[in-house]
Amino acid sequence: MNQIPMTLRGAERLREELEELKTVKRPRIIASIAEAREHGDLKENAEYHAAREEQGFCEGRIQEIEAKLSNAQVIDVTKMNANGRVIFGATVSILNVDSEEEFTYRIVGDDEADFKHNLISVNSPMARGLIGKEVDDVVVIKTPGGDVDYEILKIEYI
Known part of the structure; x- marks a missing residue:
């Protein structure tokens, strides 16, 4: 397995x-x-x-x-050297460029994902779009309502 x-x-x-x-x-x-x-x-x-x-x-x-x-x-994300990039376990604050709404998500495993608590699966489209990116990067996430641009504001390893 x-x-x-x-x-x-x-x-x-x-x-x-x-x-x-x-x-x-x-x-x-x-x-x-x-x-x-x-x-x-x-x-x-x-x-x-x-x-x-x-x-x-x-x-x-x-x-x-x-x-x-x-x-x-x-x-344990606190013990990893991610060089300022979004990795599994990171907490990421992003800005919806169009609506100017801010969101903060932690990228977790499938079993831990709980959208109500801002825990998103590493396999979700949002997480897949954020992984490997850095602060100030703008990522395009495909959503059912169309493409949405998000700017990465902050990445934390907590």
């Missing part, structure tokens, strides 16, 4: 979720199953079936996170 690029922060978040699933959620589900079993006939026992289904989701998520972490190529 190919390595999955991931920021240090993204890997830490996955490890925290894994710890929560293993130490809090898994024991709670096991207790729910044991409690539901005490209610007798398992064929008619909705609590038992709900707890077993939740257990399946929990175990599936644990396996998924473990697989992602085992294939993660964790990149």
Whole structure:
């Protein structure tokens, strides 16, 4: 399997979720199953079936996170020498040249991307257009509404 690029922060978040699933959620589900079993006939026992289904989701998520972490190529952007260029993990402030709106995005792995929190996937058209560029460069990003010019205002490695 190919390595999955991931920021240090993204890997830490996955490890925290894994710890929560293993130490809090898994024991709670096991207790729910044991409690539901005490209610007798398992064929008619909705609590038992709900707890077993939740257990399946929990175990599936644990396996998924473990697989992602085992294939993660964790990149600590604070320790890289990017020579002032946009790289994976960088936080980039850009200006829409036409509307004069400013935006700030961090370029992250696919699993970490969350547009509401300004985390964009390294594979997104925006990130692909920004990678390798420097402050004051103007990049043209193809959007569904047409080409948009963005000027790079600031690049941070935080």
